[in-house]
């Protein structure tokens with residue numbers, strides 16, 4: 001199911017995985033109107049990116065703060081309250097019940113939406129078992145999605161490989177945000193659960209998160225436009 005409420009060009013979220021605010025600003029200039037939605041994670045966030053996030057949101061871009069919070073409930077809640085003042089659209093937390101509950105309660109009354117990271121897209125079943133889990137990836141993603149939905153979380157981060165199954169579980173009430181996107185022919189890198197942009201949209205993803213295929217392209221704007229074209233074709 002593809003919710004009609006999301007503008008097609010807002011479905012691409014570009015990860016500003018860059019080392020400094022100056023390099024991020026240069027990339028934003030280069031991408032221009034090809035990108036409406038940016039993600040800021042650890043690398044840029046720890047290098048001044050939270051101030052940039054506030055400026056970007058103030059300038060009309062949408063911002064996803066991929067901070068993947070996970071701590072005792074009180075600390076998560078206070079962190080979410082601070083983030084809520086930055087004007088971001090999305091904030092990630094890890095999909096643990098105490099963490100999700102604290103984040104959802106703390107974001108009440110703000111425009112911030114909480115996304116729960118189910119199982120990182122760089123993990124496969126072997127990685128999960130090595131980390132001490134008995135469940136395989138698809139079962140753990142589904143179990144965490146059900147917990148997230150019951151706790152009132154706004155959306156889920158998963159691989160597009162799980163998008164179709166998640167749609168059946170959560171319907172169209174939760175945003176499905178999918179990293180692990182690789183246009184045909186691009187390097188996989190450390191991602192293990194991947195799909196092309198077109199297949200991810202067809203599987204039911206609302207938003208596609210793309211980092212290196214845009215950041216490392218010879219022409220990042222052309223790379224972003226090619227992904228928009230794939231999204232548009234998949235939605236047609």
Ligand SMILES: O=c1ccn([C@@H]2O[C@H](COP(=O)(O)O)[C@@H](O)[C@H]2O)c(=O)[nH]1
Nearest residue numbers: 015041119120121179180209210211212
């Ligand atoms: O499960 C997850 C959660 C977050 N990410 C983040 O998305 C981007 C993906 O970047 P690529 O360069 O396109 O691989 C990156 O910022 C991750 O921190 C994820 O990949 N998987």
